[in-house]
Amino acid sequence: MELSVLELSKRLGVTPITIERWLRQGNLPVSSKGTHCRFNKKDLENWASKRNISLDFSENKNLSSPEKEHPLLSAAIQDGGVYYDIKGDNVHQVLKNSIDKFTVIPQDFKDDLFDRLARREAALSTGIGKGIAIPHPREQLHYLTSPVICVSFLDHPVDYNALDQKQVFVLFFILCPDLKLHLHLLSALSFCLKDFQFIQFLEQKPAAGLLIKKIEFLQQRNTI
Amino acid sequence: MNYTLLHIFRNTPFGRETFLQSLYFCKTIHAYPVVYIPKTDKFLMYFPNDAVQIDLDNSYLFSPKTAKKHVLELFDYMQIAPQFYMPKNFTASSLPDIPANFDYLCCPRSVSDLSSKIGLGHIGPKVRRIIKHATFPVLIASPVFKPWKSISVFFGGSVNAMNALRLGLKLALSSGLPLDVFTLLEKKDESYYENFIENQDFPETIKQLIRQWHFYKKSQFDKMLYEVPHDSLIVLGAYGHGIIKEFLLGSKMEKIQSTVMNNLLITGPYCSISL
Amino acid sequence: MSKIKNWYMQIYHKLFHLDDRLLLIIVGSIAGMCSGLAAVALRLSLEHVFEWLHPFRQYGWAFVLPAVGAVLSSFYLEKIAREGAGHGVPEVIYSVSRYGGLLRFRSSYSRLIASFLTIGSGGSAGPEAPVVMSGSAIGSNLAKFLGLNDRQRITLVGCGTAGAIAAIFNAPIAGLVFSVEVILGEWKFVNIIPIAIAAVAGTQVSHAIIPEQVIFNHIPFAVSYNDIFPSICLAGVTALISIVFTKTLRQTKKIAQKTSLSFWSKALLGGCTVGLIGIYMPVVLGEGYHFIQSMISGTFSMGVFVIFVAVFAKIFATAITLGWGGSGGIFAPSLLIGSLIGIFFHKFILLIFPNVEIAKEGAYALFGMTGIISGVMQAPLTGIFLIVEITGGYETILPLILVSSISSTMSHYIEPASFYFKELIERGQFLRPGTDERILADLNLGELIETGYDTFSENMVFRDFIEALKSSNQNFFPVIEDDTGVYKGVIQISAIRKYVLDPGVYDMIFLNQIMDTDVLTASLENGLQEVLDMMENNNMDTIPVVEHERFVGMISKNRILDLYRRELIMQTSVY
Structure with missing residues (x-):
């Protein structure tokens, strides 16, 4: 496998000017000279290991390494699913009943998830007001492959110790394999929940398809 | 982009013409001229694989007091912000180093001969060596200040000649002036050249930028030279080949430089131009 | 068939591209031989012209001879070769550290001719620096011709230098050490082998051309423990003298630069001064190898006081020659001054303690030389190995090391920059590999x-x-x-x-x-x-x-x- 100056410069994290200077100074093992220099991969590896220079040849590391795509809120809800008529009279019951219904959570981890959510609620209520709560664990959930948001519409509003003391009628479970994504989804969700019309829309307990469409529409207004 | 052109100022009327040419070139292609007023009669240019000592004749050192004033006047005349090069490094106390990291260099046809002899003489040996080793194109100014309105590229169809064409395209892009290509058909026919362009990056852009492509039969070299617009900048490649031949173009290059009055922009064998 | 060709290409690639040791050894030995030839040519022509001019020296007008030589030499450098005066070693070091050893082709002969004119006519200077300059330029241009990269070119510059020094002194190790210690400044495995081979090649060339003429004959000396204390004292003296020497060199040059005379009238003036000194003190003229030889072999006959004066006369004459337009180095003058001090010191001790049992005065000449070389160039290894090789024996090595280390340390204490580096350090251009300045x-x-x-x-x-x-x-x-x-x-x-x-x-x-x-x-x-x-x-x-x-x-x-x-x-x- 042969590399060009530009490719090598990206691998080494320097500018092509530096590579050209190193070439001129004779610091690099070059396999063919002329106007277009090429480098042999094996020679380079040998050379780099002698000098303790890290040289990443793994193919999955894209040369340009594009920014990690942030998951879309609508996609997360699509993955998580929307659940209706969750029974329960207090926080723990609604949490427990919701988790039991979630299909994305493996059966073995459901108790663990409930414990984590209960602990989070004990620390500080996730009821953010206007009848909405966003329960989420403080740790990352390694068993998930992608971030999901499960929406549970309750059978009847429950007292959730919310900030505005309003009874909660819908729960958005944010479950993420990565805390960074968590933050991103949280901010995207709270952007949507700022919209008064959206809350009204939620109060009608819309069907899953309608809900996702609405969120997609809101997303376009908020580009982050 | 910030392109810079190095000009070595000669404080004589002849030098003024050359300098005006440099300024015009820079103004047209939006580059920045940097002027070096020599303090000693020689300086060194370190290229990647050669050190070239440029010996200047006394006309370069003539009246250093007025030199700066003259340069500033001419800058002012062309409305360009003045910039001077002060050598930082010295190989020996009377031998400053001039870096070879400029984008263009302006030369008269000869730096060490008396200007009276040059009229339209041969390119001097020092200038040849600069061209041979330079990593940048060299502007060979016409003896008298001669503004140009178009760009003419001599394109021979080799990979190296592509450099000259790319340079012509670059200049056409940055100046907005029309570009003509002149090709002398040797052995190959017209379709070969068109295919050659097809295989380059951005063939469409290249085709769009070229105003007209003139083809000439092998025997029509003189006709071609005559038909190059008198007020155009000629861009051509010159590539050292072996020890004996100064340039691959050999007799052609010699003929061009000794018969054509236009300004020449020459890319050497170590130049690599990217669009 | 294609398989063989493929193999060949692979081996070729491995041998000459990836691992260039073989290539460097081959090209390095060529560089060493070429620079050895240049060195021998300069030495032989200097000897001949000195002999040829010898009969004229008895005439009263002989003092203009150095002037004529200096004028011709500076005219040649200024107008024909168009290179600045000076001995050229800082230029080589500068180019090695900043531009990968790129040197002009004209440097490979211009200094030879200029220093031939200066020294041949009687100017007080050494042929080593010009030979180093031309040797390194030969190496550099060889690398340029082969299209080698900076690292390889630097090695070849070192090879050229080593070959030149080795050939002129018939001392391969001194050539190697000088090249690495002074010119390259880095001891790298890849450099040392080609340079060593080049040094040997240079020596062999000089052997082949002038087999019987070794520059200094090998004379065995019996050195005892009695000599240790005197040699320590001598080291102090040489350190002081080397500082006086370098200061004088620089001061005269500064005065010459301030004087607003044309270059040839400066050369004329300087040459006449040297010529006048030479009438009364012929020891100052030329590179002085045969005087050194006679001092080592103990046949040098001059009174104590005269020798003392001669030391300063030589310093002055060298400063004038080099500062006022002549071309040449300080290596040979340093050796001469060193040996003068050595025998002066020896005679002085015998004057005070007539019964003390110390080595012959030739040995002290050697100690003096080492002291001055180490002091002026602050290159202790070069001093030691050069003298050891010149004398061809290790009997004197203990006092040599003592003198060399003490002298270089003392002079370093007073004047931190050596003669070769001073100019570069002042300009901020002393960029040894691996140093902060170099990386920046x-x-x-x-x-x-x-x-x-x-x-x-x-x-x-x-x-x-x-x-x-x-x-x-x-x-x-x-x-x-x-x-x-x-x-x-x-x-x-x-x-x-x-x-x-x-x-x-x-x-x-x-x-x-x-x-x-x-x-x-x-x-x-x-x-x-x-x-x-x-x-x-x-x-x-x-x-x-x-x-x-x-x-x-x-x-x-x-x-x-x-x-x-x-x-x-x-x-x-x-x-």
């Missing part, structure tokens, strides 16, 4: 600059900026003028924190009201050293680079550290 000189701003910054219009409303801030990962936001793109200032997150948290001002202010216009900016022409100083003095971690009023990018200390380390690895790695 090698890295240029174009390599360090981080581009890809989004620029913002100065007329942007702060709210829009806050929106842009959300999706940006920059910490610095360059602000430019709308139409022209001229750089106006920079916004740093840390500086605008309090406005960012106050939504009330979002619609009230434009970017040109909050941007920082006083931030220092660097230009691509600045050296890295200057930029680092700027950052240091103003307590900045990042500095914007502005070229022709356009924003180009930023330079951060993080990036500098990153590349600095890489560069250090590159320069110090043992290939």
Whole structure:
């Protein structure tokens, strides 16, 4: 496998000017000279290991390494699913009943998830007001492959110790394999929940398809 | 982009013409001229694989007091912000180093001969060596200040000649002036050249930028030279080949430089131009 | 058939491309032989012209001879070869450290001719520096011809130098040591072998051409423990004299530079002065090898006082010759001065303690030479090995090492820069591989600059900026003028924190009201050293680079550290 100056410069994290200077100074093992220099991969590896220079040849590391795509809120809800008529009279019951219904959570981890959510609620209520709560664990959930948001519409509003003391009628479970994504989804969700019309829309307990469409529409207004 | 052109100022009327040419070139292609007023009669240019000592004749050192004033006047005349090069490094106390990291260099046809002899003489040996080793194109100014309105590229169809064409395209892009290509058909026919362009990056852009492509039969070299617009900048490649031949173009290059009055922009064998 | 060819190509590639040791050894020995030839040619022609001019020396007008030589030599250098005067060694070191040893082709012969004219006519100078210059230029041009890279070229420059020194003194190890210690400044495995071979090649060339004429004959000396104390005292004396010598050299040169005479009248004046001294003190004329030989073999007959005067006469004559237009080095004069001091010291001791049992005066001449060489060049190894090889025996090595180390340490204490390096250090161009200066000189701003910054219009409303801030990962936001793109200032997150948290001002202010216009900016022409100083003095971690009023990018200390380390690895790695 042969590399060009530009490719090598990206691998080494320097500018092509530096590579050209190193070439001129004779610091690099070059396999063919002329106007277009090429480098042999094996020679380079040998050379780099002698000098303790890290040289990443793994193919999955894209040369340009594009920014990690942030998951879309609508996609997360699509993955998580929307659940209706969750029974329960207090926080723990609604949490427990919701988790039991979630299909994305493996059966073995459901108790663990409930414990984590209960602990989070004990620390500080996730009821953010206007009848909405966003329960989420403080740790990352390694068993998930992608971030999901499960929406549970309750059978009847429950007292959730919310900030505005309003009874909660819908729960958005944010479950993420990565805390960074968590933050991103949280901010995207709270952007949507700022919209008064959206809350009204939620109060009608819309069907899953309608809900996702609405969120997609809101997303376009908020580009982050 | 910030392109810079190095000009070595000669404080004589002849030098003024050359300098005006440099300024015009820079103004047209939006580059920045940097002027070096020599303090000693020689300086060194370190290229990647050669050190070239440029010996200047006394006309370069003539009246250093007025030199700066003259340069500033001419800058002012062309409305360009003045910039001077002060050598930082010295190989020996009377031998400053001039870096070879400029984008263009302006030369008269000869730096060490008396200007009276040059009229339209041969390119001097020092200038040849600069061209041979330079990593940048060299502007060979016409003896008298001669503004140009178009760009003419001599394109021979080799990979190296592509450099000259790319340079012509670059200049056409940055100046907005029309570009003509002149090709002398040797052995190959017209379709070969068109295919050659097809295989380059951005063939469409290249085709769009070229105003007209003139083809000439092998025997029509003189006709071609005559038909190059008198007020155009000629861009051509010159590539050292072996020890004996100064340039691959050999007799052609010699003929061009000794018969054509236009300004020449020459890319050497170590130049690599990217669009 | 194609398989064989393939094999051949692979072997060729392995031998000559990846691992260039074989290539360097072959080309290095060629360089060594060529520079050896140059050295022998200069030595032989100097001897012949000296003999040829000898009959004329008895005439009264003989004092103009050095003047004629100096005028011719400076005329040749100034007008024909168009090279500056001087001995050329700093030029070689400079080129090795900054431009990968690129030297002009004309250097390979110009100094030879110029120093031939100077020394042959009787000027007091040494042929070694010119020979070093031409040897290194031969090596450099050989590398240029073969299209080798900087590292290989530097090795070949070292080979040329080693071959030249080895050939002129018939001392291969001294050639190797001088080349590595003084010219290259780095002991690297890959350098040493080709240079050693080149040194041997140079010696063999000089052997083959002038087999019977070794420059200094081998004479065995019996050195006892009695000599240790006197040699320590001698080391002190040589250290002092070498400082006097270097100071005189530099002062005379400065005076010559201040004098507003044309170069040939300077040469004429200087040459006549040397010639006049030479009438009364013929020992100062020429390179003086045969005087040194007679001092080593103990046949030198001069009174104590006369020798003492001769030391200073030689110093003065050398300073005048080199400072006022002549061309040549200080190696041979140092040897002569050293041996004069050595025998002066010997005679002086015997005068005070007539019964003391010490070695012959020839041995003291050797000690003196080592002392001066080590003191002037501050290259102790070169001093030791040169003298050991010249005498061909290790009997004297103990006092030699003593004298050499003491003399170089003492002179280093008083004058930290050696004669060869002083000029470079003063100009800030003494860039040995692996040193901070060298790395900073090698890295240029174009390599360090981080581009890809989004620029913002100065007329942007702060709210829009806050929106842009959300999706940006920059910490610095360059602000430019709308139409022209001229750089106006920079916004740093840390500086605008309090406005960012106050939504009330979002619609009230434009970017040109909050941007920082006083931030220092660097230009691509600045050296890295200057930029680092700027950052240091103003307590900045990042500095914007502005070229022709356009924003180009930023330079951060993080990036500098990153590349600095890489560069250090590159320069110090043992290939």
